Amino acid sequence: MGVSRCDQSPHWALLQAHFNASGRDFDVRQAFATEADRFAQWSVAAPELFLDLSKNRIDAPTLDLLLQLARDCGLESQRDALLAGAPVNLTEGRAVLHTALRAPAGAGLHSEAVQASLSAMLAYAESVRDTARSGITDVVHIGIGGSDLGPAMVVGALQAYTQPGLRLHFVSNVDGHDLAGVLRDLQAPTTLFVVASKTFTTQETLANALSAKAWFLAAGMRQADVARHFVATSSNTAAAAAFGIETTFGFWDWVGGRYSLWSVIGLPIAIAIGAENFRSLLAGAHAMDEHFAHTPLARNAPVLLGLLDVWYRNFHGFTSRSVAPYHQGLKRLPAYLQQLEMESNGKRVDLQGQVLPYATSPVVWGEAGSNGQHAYFQMLHQGTDVIPVEFIAVKKPNFGPHVQGELARGLADQHQKLLANCLAQSQALMQGKSYEEALTEQAPTASKTLAPEVLARHRSFPGNRPSTTMLLDALSPRSLGALIALYEHRVFVCGALWGINSFDQWGVELGKALCNKLLPRLSNGDAGGLDGSTAGLLQKIL
């Protein structure tokens, strides 16, 4: 049966009944005790990564119902429509075709245009990388949201693949401290600015670009130099030209902002890691696209993750999910995922505009491990909320060619510690520590005067806290491409079941409009007609 929303499927009610009967009390520890092959049953090999779902509150009957729910919602036909370029972004009347950007030459939609755009962008990136000829030592990428987070996250993750002597900087915030901090150590003659904005109307980006240009000219450069030192990436080439930028790498309206790192918006990535590595990034993502398109739902990694998200959000009522990448290079991944997931699925009406009676996007948050362990993991282990955690571990480190000898041995040892920490955290979340165990334990730092029973209650852990572990062999352009595409498709799966448009972002418009109205008041001091709080704050600022 085909329904446009998950709650219209009979399996929605069946899932609720199943949750009430057994799902609520599901204990992962018991599941491991009774299912000898639980790890094998609940792990999946997908391109470039291995997914261990076994520490989640899931069993075969639950998955079966979730799969039936997905089929009722037409997940496969919705996926096929997305990949075929149907206008699935209903409210903007657009196709959503980031997958076409990573299809091999000759395959995929718009292939000719995509390959031409890619080749031009990569050729330019290579010319910048030829620092002896280009004279460029620093590239400042100016953009925000989807025109910043993806490139910044990928460049950070692939540091080991970057070229010495060519530094990438990312400026996004309208707060001038961001640009000022970056410009402090730069020289105008050796700096290239890339102004990235799909619409080329974004306040933050245009303000930073104007200030960057003013700094450039004030440093003794001529107007004629601007052409060589400022380029743009945008789907609004006319606006970029009107802004005074001669060279713009264009792209299409069917590339959503938060899905745009695969397009010319990825220029800083290509400058950082080179054309060949950029193509590997695309190839890794394409491999995941193929997995998503052709693997049966029950073994399809993004589908399984998406179904688990629905199970946790709509039945268990978990309000957030924490992402813990155990690789310092992935420290910006949580921020990137916040836009990908929360801008995509932070919606409250269905495709017909009807208010939804169920929850959609969870809060997504996190920090690189092991740092997070010393900040918020206390709450994950003993707090009152259950928050599923997603661990990302990388088997082999790659510190770069400068790491040799004793340092290499020391850092390899640190990597073992990192992996042990990662495994230990998911183990501790699941295992917990019973009151009885805590009672029998000696804790050297514990109070000697407090009753042991009271102490044991403070020192016990409930356990049964769910987690997923994603394992990558190495953090390479290819594996990172696959990882990002996995997340993109998982977000799509959730949106498809929830019956929402995952590809618009009207929710950010109101704040933008009000900001434009407030801006002159900060100069003229007029607080007339404002609400009491905003008027009061304005007067305090002035």
Ligand SMILES: O=P(O)(O)OC[C@H]1O[C@](O)(CO)[C@@H](O)[C@@H]1O
């Ligand atoms: O690339 P642009 O057009 O400057 O937009 C930047 C970002 O602003 C948003 O429109 C809203 O925050 C995002 O969707 C987008 O990624």
